[in-house]
Amino acid sequence: MYRYDxxxxxxxxxxxxxxxxxxxxxxxxxxxxxxxxxxxLQNGLYVQRYAPMLRIAVPYGMLSSDQLRKIADISRxxxxxxxxxxxxxxxxxxxxxxxxxPEILAELAQVExxxxxxxxxxxxxxxxxxxxxxxAGEIEDPRPTCELIRQWSTFHPEFAFLPRKFKIAVNAxxxxxxxxxxxxxxxxxxxxxxxxxxxxxxxxxxxxxxxPIIGSIIREFLPRQDLIAYLDAVLRVxxxxxxxxxxxxxxxxxxxxxxTPAVFAEQVEAEFKHLQNGPLTVPSAEFERLAxxxxxxxxxxxxxxxxxxxxxxxxxxxxxxxxxxxxSAHKVPGYAIVTxxxxxxxxxxxxxxxxxxEAVAGLAxxxxxxxxxxxxxQNIVLADVKQSDLPALYAELKTLGxxxxxxxxxxxxxxxPGGDYCSLANAKSIPIxxxxxxxxxxxxxxYDLGPLDLNISGCMxxxxxxxxxxxxxxxxxxKGAEFYQVSLGGSSGHDASIGDIxxxxxxxxxxxxxIEEILNTYLDLRQSGxxxxxxxxxxxxxxxxxxxxANAD
Numbered sequence: 405m406y407r408y409d410x411x412x413x414x415x416x417x418x419x420x421x422x423x424x425x426x427x428x429x430x431x432x433x434x435x436x437x438x439x440x441x442x443x444x445l446q447n448g449l450y451v452q453r454y455a456p457m458l459r460i461a462v463p464y465g466m467l468s469s470d471q472l473r474k475i476a477d478i479s480r481x482x483x484x485x486x487x488x489x490x491x492x493x494x495x496x497x498x499x500x501x502x503x504x505x506p507e508i509l510a511e512l513a514q515v516e517x518x519x520x521x522x523x524x525x526x527x528x529x530x531x532x533x534x535x536x537x538x539x540a541g542e543i544e545d546p547r548p549t550c551e552l553i554r555q556w557s558t559f560h561p562e563f564a565f566l567p568r569k570f571k572i573a574v575n576a577x578x579x580x581x582x583x584x585x586x587x588x589x590x591x592x593x594x595x596x597x598x599x600x601x602x603x604x605x606x607x608x609x610x611x612x613x614x615x616p617i618i619g620s621i622i623r624e625f626l627p628r629q630d631l632i633a634y635l636d637a638v639l640r641v642x643x644x645x646x647x648x649x650x651x652x653x654x655x656x657x658x659x660x661x662x663x664t665p666a667v668f669a670e671q672v673e674a675e676f677k678h679l680q681n682g683p684l685t686v687p688s689a690e691f692e693r694l695a696x697x698x699x700x701x702x703x704x705x706x707x708x709x710x711x712x713x714x715x716x717x718x719x720x721x722x723x724x725x726x727x728x729x730x731x732s733a734h735k736v737p738g739y740a741i742v743t744x745x746x747x748x749x750x751x752x753x754x755x756x757x758x759x760x761x762e763a764v765a766g767l768a769x770x771x772x773x774x775x776x777x778x779x780x781x782q783n784i785v786l787a788d789v790k791q792s793d794l795p796a797l798y799a800e801l802k803t804l805g806x807x808x809x810x811x812x813x814x815x816x817x818x819x820x821p822g823g824d825y826c827s828l829a830n831a832k833s834i835p836i837x838x839x840x841x842x843x844x845x846x847x848x849x850x851y852d853l854g855p856l857d858l859n860i861s862g863c864m865x866x867x868x869x870x871x872x873x874x875x876x877x878x879x880x881x882x883k884g885a886e887f888y889q890v891s892l893g894g895s896s897g898h899d900a901s902i903g904d905i906x907x908x909x910x911x912x913x914x915x916x917x918x919i920e921e922i923l924n925t926y927l928d929l930r931q932s933g934x935x936x937x938x939x940x941x942x943x944x945x946x947x948x949x950x951x952x953x954a955n956a957d
Contacts, residue, residue, distance in 0.1 A: 405466045405775055406551050406697045408516045415559065416513045419520055423447045424506035431503060442565070446526060448519025449505055453827045458497045458505060459522035460512065464532045464550040464574075465493035465777045467517075469765035472776065474515045476761035482508050487761065489746060489754040491818060491869055492571070493531050493778040494522055498825050520558060525566045527557035527639075532574045533582045534743075534779040537698055538787045540735040543594045544602055546576040548694035549631070552686065553592075556632050563639050567646035568654035570639070571611075583780060584896035586610050586619050587872055589656045590638060597625050604631055608638055608668065609660030612866035616902045617657045620665035622672060628691065630676075633684035637675035641668065701773040701788055706738025710791035723798055725847075729809040731794065740791050742772075744784040744806040745816065749841045751805070752834045753819040754782030760804055771797050781818055783811070814856045814923075815841050818869055822862030822879060823886070829862030831879025831886035831912070836860055839916040853923060854935045857896070872896035874937050875922060876903045877915070888915055892922070892948060893940045904945045907953060918952060925951045 408416075423443070430440040444450075448459040460475065475495055479487045482504045488496040500508060512518055522529060530550045537545040553572055557563065563570070573585040576594040585591035591607035604626040610619030626634050638656075645663075647653040660668045717724040732741040744764065747753050756764070764784060768776045771793050772786040779785055784806075789797060801807040810816045817840065820826070822833025837860055844850050859873030870876030876891040887909035894903030910918050923936075925948050930939040940948070 405468060406463070406547075406694075412516070413513075416516075416518045416520070419447070419518065420506065420509045420513050423509060427502065427506050442524060445524035446521055446564070447505075447509065448522035449502075450523060451827065452498070452825050453823070453829075454825065455499045456502050456505065457825065458500050458508060458519060459490065460487075460495040460497070460517060460519050461522050461529050462494050462517075462778050463554050464530055464536065464547055465534050465779065466547070467776060467778070468515075469768040469774045469776065471515045471517055472761050472765040472768070474511060474517065476758040476765070478508055478511055479761070480758040485759075486755055486757045488752070488821065489756065489778050489782045489784070491780055491782060491820075491867060492522075492529050493534070493780060494529055495778070496821075498821065523569070525568050525570075526564055527560070527566075527570045527572065530554055530557070530572045530574065531583050531780065533577065533580075534777045534785045535582065535732065535741055535787065536576070538734055538736070538739075538741055539577070540733065541578065541580075542576040543578070543596055544576060545695070545698055546574045546594055547698045548691060549574050549592065549594065549604075551694050551697070552632065552690070553635070556635070562643060566639070566643060567648045568651065568656075570642075570656065572635075579898065581897045581900075584869065584872060584900075586898075586900040587612055587616070587869075587896060588619065590635065591619050592631075595625065601627070603627050604634075606634065606638075608672075609657040609665065610900075611655050611657040612869060612871045613655070614652055614864045615655075615657065615661075616866070616871040617661065618900050618902065619657075620660060620668075622665060622669035629686050629688070630680060632686055633679040633682065634672070634676055636684055637672045637679055640675050641671045645671075700736075701775075703736050703739065703788070704790070706790065706792075708737040710738060710794075712792040713794055716795040723795065726798055726807060726809040727794060729813070730807075730811045734788070736788075738791055740789050740794060742786045742789050742794070742797065743779070743811045744786065744801060745808040745810055746783050746806065747808055747810060747816050747841070748805045749815075749845060750838060752821070752824075753817050753837055756784070760806075763800070763804055764806075767797065767800055781811075781816060783816070809847060810850060812855050813850050814853055814858055815844055815850055816857075817841065818857070818859040818873065820861050820867035822860070822868075826862060826867075828865055829879060830864075830881040831862050831888065833860045833862040833868060833877075833879060836877060836879075836888065836912065836915050840919055843916045843920060853927070856936045857894075858919075859894075869896065870894075871902050872900065873903065874940070875919065880909050882909065886912055888912065890918060890922070890952075892945060893937065895937060906945065907949050910956065914956065918956070921952050921955050922948055 587610040593605040606623040607619035777785040823829040861868035861870040862879040872894040891903030
């Protein structure tokens with residue numbers, strides 16, 4: 405994984421000192437709320453419903469065991485003993501005191517971590533596939549590209565106060581997209597042209613929130629050395645022409661839609677001509693330098709299938725099921741990728757206690773070369789586990805509650821913190837997730853439903869990505885009461901789509917039954933081999949609407 409050099413450490417240490425001074429001046433009444441707001445936001449600090457929320461950056465989802473231990477220690481001493489994994493692969497603390505935040509940032513800096521640009525109208529944390537570098541089929545490892553973007557975008561003076569927040573994702577797999585790349589402000593696809601050269605396909609103008617839009621392709625192939633110059637051109641056009649008079653129309657997706665993707669692409673190309681072959685050109689040596697941080701660990705030469713794993717699966721049906729659901733193929737023979745489910749019934753999706761973080765850090769040291777990843781789906785991955793170690797790892801995960809075999813299925817719910825924490829939320833998210841999880845505790849019933857993404861957001865900001873859930877749930881306010889709107893048919897993969905709104909919203913107490921009726925309708929309609937999404941795309945929304953509202957009445 406990437407390790408700081410002297411420049412990185414100085415940048416982070418300087419920022420800690422700056423923010424300590426800014427916070428002290430604010431608390432002393434020397435800075436107004438309006439003056440302090442942009443300063444705290446670009447240091448990851450929100451003012452939420454009951455307390456500040458601090459968002460800690462986890463670049464492209466990678467962190468070391470020591471970094472996770474530090475977050476555990478901070479959560480215990482400065483918060484309430486737990487943290488939350490977000491859909492941008494970051495960690496969030498929900499209860500820090502404002503006066504303690506500079507000290508938290510100072511402690512994070514000790515382990516090469518920060519909260520810089522995790523909020524505010526700037527370029528946020530670049531995300532990618534949680535299996536990056538260890539899964540077969542990639543054009544190349546996307547992490548060096550992510551790191552290149554991180555270094556370019558951090559403290560970029562032209563992009564510190566954009567019209568609105570800005571998000572970039574990178575994907576390197578031709579057939580799979582685990583990073584929701586098409587619903588980002590910029591989606592970067594690593595591709596290979598007819599001559600065999602590696603470069604990038606660029607999509608712009610995706611996003612969720614109040615106006616959900618799938619991004620548009622504006623460049624089919626960009627030579628790899630031109631990536632930063634081209635991204636710079638995109639941001640310049642946005643900075644020049646993006647709306648600043650109306651925050652609801654300020655995202656780049658609105659600009660691309662208003663101009664049309666073709667006209668927007670023309671403007672980017674015109675700007676790019678001034679930047680191409682200039683100082684922003686990335687030399688091959690720089691790609692090689694960045695790639696050197698992501699070299700393979702000391703893998704052993706192992707059989708393709710471990711005898712210990714085969715025996716354990718034959719002996720224990722529950723373990724066999726967990727391997728089938730939560731363990732993915734590794735590109736190195738004899739190794740496996742393990743996803744730890746943070747979706748235990750009764751626990752807010754994505755939450756993890758200090759004790760659990762310390763235990764997972766120990767598991768990373770023992771089983772996965774001291775590294776781990778956070779995921780877009782609010783889980784944790786150990787990416788380099790020997791197949792022969794899977795039985796021992798599983799035994800440890802059972803004691804921690806991370807053994808739920810539901811990855812890719814209904815109860816692996818994506819869920820924002822909602823009205824329990826967030827001051828922007830219209831309704832609570834966590835109780836809805838729990839009600840659905842409790843209704844579907846029978847895993848055999850869950851498996852019979854097939855692959856299914858259920859996403860929940862507490863407001864139109866869509867932190868739970870409800871628009872691209874196969875089933876999406878959105879909290880809405882109706883005369884001061886919490887109601888929930890349902891959408892169907894969304895997808896965040898290569899076949900990305902925005903879900904269709906089912907109809908009028910439902911009361912909180914009805915939501916588990918509403919979801920059950922939707923799923924029963926699917927079971928009645930599906931044909932052999934169909935998933936929920938394929939069934940929905942074949943039959944459309946009308947039959948679901950008829951069944952759900954007929955029973956609701």
